[in-house]
Structure formats: C-alpha cells, structure tokens
Amino acid sequence: MGKCKNITRLLSDALDRPLKTGEWVAIRLHLPTCSGCRNYRKQIRLLRVAARSMSGIATPDSTGSDD
Template sequence: MGKCKNITRLLSDALDRPLKAGEWVAIGLHLPTCSGCRNYRKHIGLLRAAARAMSGLDDADGDRAED
C-alpha cells in the first residue's frame, strides 16, 4: 500500500520538475481509483494556482494541461 505515498510524491514533484512519461502513466492509472490522491492533486493544484495568482506570474512553462 505504498502506492499512494509514491503517487502523492510524484504529484508534488510535478510542481518542480517535468515528470517522465512513465510517471504520468502511474499517476493516470492510479488517480481514477483513488479519491485520496485525487483530492491531494486538487489541493496542490489549487495551491499552485493561488501562488501564481498572488505572484502575478502566469508562465506557461511547458506545463501540460492534464485536466
């Protein structure tokens, strides 16, 4: 059951570095099955959006819209 810990770590990493394709696949396979990780993703997504809004920066730095 270490899966969620791994996935949430990847979601967190995704804010700081580009994830590898295999890492996105792991996330994509896990999120539909796990409301906890979906909530985590939503949570950090909102935090990032808030941080961007507050800093006034909106740089599309290669972030893919994965929603």
C-alpha cells in the same frame, strides 16, 4: 497501499519539473482508483494558483505528514 505516498510525491513534483513517461503512467493508473490522490491533486492545483497569485510571498513548505 503504500503507493499513495509515491503518487502524491510525483503529483507535487509535476508542478516543478516534467515527469517521465513512466511516472505519468503510474499516476494515470492510480488516480482512477484512489479518491485520496485525486483530492490531493485538486488541492495542490489550488495551492499552485494561490501561490502564483501572491507572487513574492514565500509559501511555507508544510507537507503535513500526520498519519
């Protein structure tokens, strides 16, 4: 499933910009079938909250692509 890269990309994009309808559809169809991407969504939500709570501190852009 090469879809996960696309989905996780969209999930992180969603924090910065509104997604298109088709992009949301892809996410909503994929998440119920993939615990990995559900976990990813949880994580970036937490990261977002953390980033907001320490506003002013730049967060390193570590996209950990270690497959």
